Amino acid sequence: MLNEEIIIAGFGGQGVLSMGQTLGYAAMVEGKNVSWMPSYGPEMRGGTANCITIVSDSTISSPIVSRFDTGILLNQPSMEKFESRIKPGGIIVYESTNILHASDRKDIGVYAIPASDEANKLHNIKIANMILLGAFLEKKPVVSIEGVMEALKKVLPERYHNLLPINRQALEVGAELMRKAQ
Amino acid sequence: MENNEILTPQCIVDGDDNYDLVYEKTNVMTDTRLHYCPGCGHSTAHKILGEVIQELGIQKDVIGVAPVGCSVFAYEYLHIDWQEAAHGRATAAATGIKRCLPDKYVFTYQGDGDLAAIGTAETIHCINRGENIMIIFINNGVYGMTSGQMAPTSLEGMKTTTSPYGRNVHTMGYPLKVSELIAPLPGAFYVTRQTVHTPNAVRKAKKAIMNGFKYQKLGKGLSFIEIVSNCPSNWRMTPLQSNDFIDTDMLKYYPPGDIKVPSKEDLINL
Amino acid sequence: MELKEDIRLMKGNEAMAEAAIQAGMDAYFGYPITPQSEVLEYLTREVPNRTGIALQAESEVAAINMVYGAAGAGARVWTSSSSPGWSLMQEGVSYIAAAELPCLLVNVNRGGPGLGTIQPSQGDYFQATKGGGHGDYHLLVLAPNSVQEMADFVFLGFELAEKYRTPVMMLSDGAIGQMMEKVTFHKREIVKSAKPWATTGKTEDRERNIITTLFIQPEKMEIVNIHLNAKYEEIKKNEVRYEEIETKDAEYLLVAYGLSARISHKVVILAREKGIKLGLLRPITLWPYPSDVLFKLADQVKGMMTVELNAGQMVEDVRLAVNGKVKVGHYGRMGGIIPSPEEVEENLEKFIKTL
Ligand code: SF4
Numbered sequence: 001m002l003n004e005e006i007i008i009a010g011f012g013g014q015g016v017l018s019m020g021q022t023l024g025y026a027a028m029v030e031g032k033n034v035s036w037m038p039s040y041g042p043e044m045r046g047g048t049a050n051c052i053t054i055v056s057d058s059t060i061s062s063p064i065v066s067r068f069d070t071g072i073l074l075n076q077p078s079m080e081k082f083e084s085r086i087k088p089g090g091i092i093v094y095e096s097t098n099i100l101h102a103s104d105r106k107d108i109g110v111y112a113i114p115a116s117d118e119a120n121k122l123h124n125i126k127i128a129n130m131i132l133l134g135a136f137l138e139k140k141p142v143v144s145i146e147g148v149m150e151a152l153k154k155v156l157p158e159r160y161h162n163l164l165p166i167n168r169q170a171l172e173v174g175a176e177l178m179r180k181a182q
Numbered sequence: 183m184e185n186n187e188i189l190t191p192q193c194i195v196d197g198d199d200n201y202d203l204v205y206e207k208t209n210v211m212t213d214t215r216l217h218y219c220p221g222c223g224h225s226t227a228h229k230i231l232g233e234v235i236q237e238l239g240i241q242k243d244v245i246g247v248a249p250v251g252c253s254v255f256a257y258e259y260l261h262i263d264w265q266e267a268a269h270g271r272a273t274a275a276a277t278g279i280k281r282c283l284p285d286k287y288v289f290t291y292q293g294d295g296d297l298a299a300i301g302t303a304e305t306i307h308c309i310n311r312g313e314n315i316m317i318i319f320i321n322n323g324v325y326g327m328t329s330g331q332m333a334p335t336s337l338e339g340m341k342t343t344t345s346p347y348g349r350n351v352h353t354m355g356y357p358l359k360v361s362e363l364i365a366p367l368p369g370a371f372y373v374t375r376q377t378v379h380t381p382n383a384v385r386k387a388k389k390a391i392m393n394g395f396k397y398q399k400l401g402k403g404l405s406f407i408e409i410v411s412n413c414p415s416n417w418r419m420t421p422l423q424s425n426d427f428i429d430t431d432m433l434k435y436y437p438p439g440d441i442k443v444p445s446k447e448d449l450i451n452l
Numbered sequence: 453m454e455l456k457e458d459i460r461l462m463k464g465n466e467a468m469a470e471a472a473i474q475a476g477m478d479a480y481f482g483y484p485i486t487p488q489s490e491v492l493e494y495l496t497r498e499v500p501n502r503t504g505i506a507l508q509a510e511s512e513v514a515a516i517n518m519v520y521g522a523a524g525a526g527a528r529v530w531t532s533s534s535s536p537g538w539s540l541m542q543e544g545v546s547y548i549a550a551a552e553l554p555c556l557l558v559n560v561n562r563g564g565p566g567l568g569t570i571q572p573s574q575g576d577y578f579q580a581t582k583g584g585g586h587g588d589y590h591l592l593v594l595a596p597n598s599v600q601e602m603a604d605f606v607f608l609g610f611e612l613a614e615k616y617r618t619p620v621m622m623l624s625d626g627a628i629g630q631m632m633e634k635v636t637f638h639k640r641e642i643v644k645s646a647k648p649w650a651t652t653g654k655t656e657d658r659e660r661n662i663i664t665t666l667f668i669q670p671e672k673m674e675i676v677n678i679h680l681n682a683k684y685e686e687i688k689k690n691e692v693r694y695e696e697i698e699t700k701d702a703e704y705l706l707v708a709y710g711l712s713a714r715i716s717h718k719v720v721i722l723a724r725e726k727g728i729k730l731g732l733l734r735p736i737t738l739w740p741y742p743s744d745v746l747f748k749l750a751d752q753v754k755g756m757m758t759v760e761l762n763a764g765q766m767v768e769d770v771r772l773a774v775n776g777k778v779k780v781g782h783y784g785r786m787g788g789i790i791p792s793p794e795e796v797e798e799n800l801e802k803f804i805k806t807l
Pocket of ligand 1: 219221322412416
């Protein structure tokens, strides 16, 4: 039974909320249940941002949980705040360009993904979040890459559809990085 | 005599005598006895409002919004659909009505406390949005219903129950010239200041109200008709003295006349 | 991949706004306040290409009085706000209740008192269910616990408002308003009831219509009150709504609504994993309150505990309902803090020890 409780956290502007939304859309497209609970308020203006995304086969009870199966963490404060809240056996996928001190827990999988570096190589820093998402989905395919692409088509306004290929590329780069990181 | 009985002139019309009908109460007015004090301008303002509605033949298309103040029962007196709004909120309620019934005529009838104190925000924003309604603003410089407290429009030095030594503008603020304040707003299409204390003035005020309805039909924006009125009871005057006071004092500070009139092009279709 | 039904991923606030358009709203009047500004944003974006009016008022005070005017003119009208703004509306709400104007009023509850916090809260339970404004009146209060219900209760809210000629309130919170979930919009036929009392202009075939709340003579005012209360009794009889989760064999019962009910649902799962026979009663209408079912459940369970995002408000209604039959406890967090299911479960166990 699928019931994946994910925390995605970082600075405002790193695409934290939109990563969770994209994942949510993909889950919906694939007929799964989903809840996406953002932190909201002043965070949007450059502070910290996070969202809890839950993807499940069954009814989602609480959209707010304190312990997670997966943490996708994009900055140091988030690593400090959430590493202890990953359930044993869970994973952390983190942005290793920004985060210098990662979790040393042995009971979870911790994967360093230099997403910003790779995004720069693709000449678009904004897709670092998609690289992380690709890495996560390689490890835990709660939705398919096709589902994510389908979701992007839905959420991106028509005029941004030229960005679809680079998003796919980012997802694939992320998956590749995960394969290497394991 | 029963309190609610109407004094109707008894005249015997004899088949041979031909009487000329010189005056008839507009049938837009109900037979309810007006609760206003003798000599109060509200009664006259109601009457001309009713006459205009009758003359324009728009009775079935008018919705009035009554205020809180002496004219809180305005809805008792005119045979039209009415809403009674919360204190100061008549223009907001009127906005709600007009937006949902854009083809109807909507007006508010408000006193100075209602419109220019507690309802200032609603007044200004309604005008600024250019809501296509008419505001009739009765300014008598005092709170009548609650018996004589200071209004935002009370004149300097005016004695009221809450300015017993006279309005001191340094501590109580200056009398607010609402018409002048709102006239520059682009949403205000027609702004005029009238009175109803002389027969001639009544005719002019009636014309102004007529204009207000006509402009509404054109969809031009907001008509604001201030009527400087009296309050013999709370001014502690006889009706005649109060009418004199309008001339000697009120109109000095609140000069009568049009403040903003539509241009010729504006009225091309009228 | 085309979706057969109209299924979308939306925030609660957006789902509510979309539902209102689909429900054939004539007008919405509102003022921005976090965490529900998405409503006005959504409507001002959508309405020009669809139906209805969406107007940004100069204040909540103006907005609620615009609702009064529009509802009096027979429109299907609504507004939404959050706690401080909802407080500002209370005068108008009392007038609307007195004038028996059907409309939908939404409070997306945030933490207070005062300017408070923009984080979710259930601190406005008393205000919603015990009055809020002045005078003897009640709002029919619906409490959604999901994005789907935020949409569904718009349809239901308009329907009930028109059925009883009464304002209906939806009491949500910042979390349900801000979170995204799947929401399905079913094709529905929209039926709007006739409103012969509305001020639409006095035609010759009828008497003039007057919407007023002023009844100076106490005798008349009392008659109005008696009439209102007869209507409220009718609503109490017909419109109590609630959901029971795992109550069949429950030895202990949580009582929670809205977001707290979602958290409590998870607590039920956690507790049952530990062998504690826990159930959940979720009031869907906060007024009228599901007192009867609680009274019955009081014979079955050893104790009840409310879970609320406040200092303990609904717990009073539960205590009234069970009338001393069982002990009723409360666990809550305030100020916008949301307890985790684990935290609630721990406190439930503490409560059980006191029984
Ligand atoms: S108190 Fe003044 S304004 Fe009111 S009815 Fe009497 S005279 Fe008119």
